[in-house]
Amino acid sequence: MMKRLVLVLSLSGATGAHADAVADVWKAKCTVCHGGDGKAQTKMGQKESIGDMSRPAWQQSRTDADIRKVIADGDPRNSKMKPFKDKLTPAQIDALVGYIRTMKAPTAP
Ligand code: HEC
Numbered sequence: 142m143m144k145r146l147v148l149v150l151s152l153s154g155a156t157g158a159h160a161d162a163v164a165d166v167w168k169a170k171c172t173v174c175h176g177g178d179g180k181a182q183t184k185m186g187q188k189e190s191i192g193d194m195s196r197p198a199w200q201q202s203r204t205d206a207d208i209r210k211v212i213a214d215g216d217p218r219n220s221k222m223k224p225f226k227d228k229l230t231p232a233q234i235d236a237l238v239g240y241i242r243t244m245k246a247p248t249a250p
Contacts (some may be wrong), residue, residue, distance in 0.1 A: 164240070173185065175193060179194030181193060212225050
């Protein structure tokens with residue numbers, strides 16, 4: 142009885158920590174330009190006309206591989222988007238792709 146409770150608690154603790162970790166990475170390294178919600182309503186977002194990642198059309202027109210590549214290698218269209226492959230682990234980059242997918246707005250613009 143006691144053992145099972147401990148197991149359940151540690152499992153939920155682990156998933157919670159994972160979600161927090163990717164949110165923290167986003168907050169620390171991406172929010173300044175892309176905004177907390179990916180809409181890029183920031184100074185840099187305005188200056189560089191950064192796309193709104195919450196738009197369903199944005200989400201549909203990029204594959205996970207596209208998103209992953211830009212995070213790892215930078216955006217060839219805009220040097221303000223630096224490569225993160227030396228700053229983040231492959232697992233962190235994968236988690237960010239998943240995190241960006243959660244930003245999709247429920248309705249079409
Ligand atoms: C210094 C500002 C800045 C920071 C910090 C930044 N980006 Fe970017 N990002 C840009 C700009 C500018 C572009 C190019 C404009 C665009 O594609 O909308 C871009 C493009 C992208 C794209 C491709 C968008 C597309 O339209 O396909 C992705 C994905 C992305 N960034 C993810 C991230 C992630 C994840 C982080 C944090 C690890 C991050 N960015 C940090 C400025 C930034």
